[in-house]
Amino acid sequence: MTVTRFAPSPNGSLHLGHAYSAIVAHDLAKSRGGRFLVRIEDIDGTRSRPSLAEEFRADLAWLGLEWEEVPAQSSRLASYEAAATRLREMGLLYPCRCTRAEIAAAALTKGPDGPVYPGTCRGADDDFAGPVAWRLDVRKALAQSGPLTWIDELAGEQIARPDLAGDVVLVRKEADTPASYHLAVTLDDAADGVSLVTRGMDLFAASHVHRLLQALLGLPVPVWHHHALLLDADGTKLAKRRNSPSLANRRRAGEDGLALATTLREGRLPAGITLSEGLDGTP
Ligand code: GLU
Numbered sequence: 452m453t454v455t456r457f458a459p460s461p462n463g464s465l466h467l468g469h470a471y472s473a474i475v476a477h478d479l480a481k482s483r484g485g486r487f488l489v490r491i492e493d494i495d496g497t498r499s500r501p502s503l504a505e506e507f508r509a510d511l512a513w514l515g516l517e518w519e520e521v522p523a524q525s526s527r528l529a530s531y532e533a534a535a536t537r538l539r540e541m542g543l544l545y546p547c548r549c550t551r552a553e554i555a556a557a558a559l560t561k562g563p564d565g566p567v568y569p570g571t572c573r574g575a576d577d578d579f580a581g582p583v584a585w586r587l588d589v590r591k592a593l594a595q596s597g598p599l600t601w602i603d604e605l606a607g608e609q610i611a612r613p614d615l616a617g618d619v620v621l622v623r624k625e626a627d628t629p630a631s632y633h634l635a636v637t638l639d640d641a642a643d644g645v646s647l648v649t650r651g652m653d654l655f656a657a658s659h660v661h662r663l664l665q666a667l668l669g670l671p672v673p674v675w676h677h678h679a680l681l682l683d684a685d686g687t688k689l690a691k692r693r694n695s696p697s698l699a700n701r702r703r704a705g706e707d708g709l710a711l712a713t714t715l716r717e718g719r720l721p722a723g724i725t726l727s728e729g730l731d732g733t734p
Contacts, residue, residue: 453485455649455676457511457518458636460492461503464697465510467724468651468681468689471715475678476649477516478716487516488643491523494635510698513708521643524635531630534638534668535585535622543592543667544621546583547572560617563656567617585622589613589663596666601658603675604647606730613663616656637661641670652677652730653688679729681720689724 457473459465473489480487489511493499504523511518538544549557549571560567573588592613593599599611613619621634630638640648640661648658655677665672680688702708720726 452646453480453483454488454644454646455480455485456488456490456521456640456643456645458490458492458639458650459507460495461500461507462495462498464503464699465507466689466697467715467721470510470514470698470711471681472649472651472678473511473516474514474712474715475676477518479647479649479676485646487518488645489518489520490639490643491520492632492635494524494528494630506699510702510708513698513702514712515709516712521639524639527635527639527642528629530638530642531622531635534634535630538587538621538667539585541595541667543588543595544585545573545575545588545618547575547586547618547620548583562616564616567615568619570618573618584620586618587621587660587663589616589618592663592667596663599662599666601662601672601675603655603658603677603730605676605678606655609659611659611662613659616660619660633657633660634664637664637670638668640673641665641668646673647676648673649676649678651680651688652727653680655730677730679733680727682725682727684723686725688727 455476457476459469477487479485489507491504491507493501493504508520535544547568549568553571554568555566557569557571559569568586572586601609601611603609619633620631622629623631658675658677662672664670683689701711714720718726
């Protein structure tokens with residue numbers, strides 16, 4: 452059975468791009484007789500605002516969506532810790548104290564998500580005190596897993612290249628979060644039985660890392676669907692931090708959410724907004 456999900460982070464109000472993403476995931480599940488899940492990704496302790504989860508539910512209902520809500524990330528910390536311990540025992544994590552500035556200054560290559568960590572702390576003694584992040588030794592992990600592939604419904608079969616992102620952080624002690632996005636989302640999708648990971652194509656590169664984690668942790672391998680993105684008039688992705696108009700404001704102003712959902716489904720986008728080209732080449 453097809454199980455998709457929408458996994459918003461409560462660090463800012465949802466905007467049209469989220470509405471589009473939720474509708475795509477919802478409709479993929481419903482058109483295949485499957486289930487559509489919503490999971491609140493609330494483990495970013497510094498920016499997370501719990502009251503936003505309620506706002507998100509109201510927004511999704513306003514759009515006419517029906518979903519099953521699964522437990523929020525904050526209630527799953529033990530599973531993240533257990534997985535991190537396992538990876539550490541497999542010798543695949545190493546502690547790192549480097550600051551962002553140090554990494555930016557030292558990084559030799561730029562990856563899909565910014566400067567690639569140059570491996571400064573790789574091989575260091577793991578016995579030093581104080582707050583540290585734990586990074587995945589990607590080359591060592593790939594040597595253990597062997598070559599991996601994964602499938603995006605739109606882009607086709609991919610050879611996993613987690614090495615392009617470098618040694619990603621999996622445990623971020625200094626920010627008081629027990630798991631990074633990569634570790635938490637991979638474990639959650641497996642625990643929730645998600646068979647079709649549906650999200651924007653801006654997260655395509657992350658899926659290479661997630662495929663590696665699935666292999667290391669013996670998790671089931673879903674299929675992915677990285678959909679096209681809504682773009683602003685200047686061609687940039689709509690983003691919370693750029694103050695794209697929120698769904699909550701539109702809802703409170705009395706706009707018809709069902710009508711908005713219909714226009715998004717039909718690709719009739721509000722003025723000034725366009726849809727990027729998709730991974731299958733369609734606009
Ligand atoms: N929580 C992530 C976000 O709001 C999405 C995670 C995902 O879909 O994999 O950007």
